[in-house]
Amino acid sequence: MATESLIPPRTRRRGRGWVIALALVLAVVVAGAAIMVPAYVFPAAAAPPARADVIYVIGPPTEGRIALAERLRSDGVADDILISVPSEGEQSAAKLSVCQQRHVTCEHPDPFTTAGEMALLNARYGPEASAVVITFTPHVSRTRFIAAQCADAQVTVVDVPTSLDLGEWIYQFAYQTGGFAKAVAAPCS
Known part of the structure; x- marks a missing residue:
């Protein structure tokens, strides 16, 4: 059987x-x-253009992102640096010494999102502008997606190399995927 x-x-x-x-x-x-x-x-690498109107550090304004912005400025890529900062706290314009330099503008976008940061770029620079946007590796693809939808300026997104542990990568996978879903469902908001 x-x-x-x-x-x-x-x-x-x-x-x-x-x-x-x-x-x-x-x-x-x-x-x-x-x-x-x-x-x-492993987002596609983009080299910064030889010249742009602004170097834009989007939040949070980490030391690595600010250092890359200052290096690009010293290399002659742009004269101006725009930094997206929270309205208060340790990374606010009042607390960051880099915000006191005359070639640096620190501003809080409203809303404090990637789409809000692109709206700030639009408000400060027109559609004829070009910007090098600095973020970190897991955020590059989503930033490019949102910039393509929302930014009037020509945007090149570059990243600061990122070292994350497994738990941080898992969090970023979830966070960035949720951010992509939001960007598709409610573009530029």
């Missing part, structure tokens, strides 16, 4: 259902990783 005949047909079907569901979940995870890893971990 075959062992299979001892298992009721209903139980066999239920077991197959779990296998199919697990296979579907695994397929979604693999497909998601195939899309997200290149977008968040």
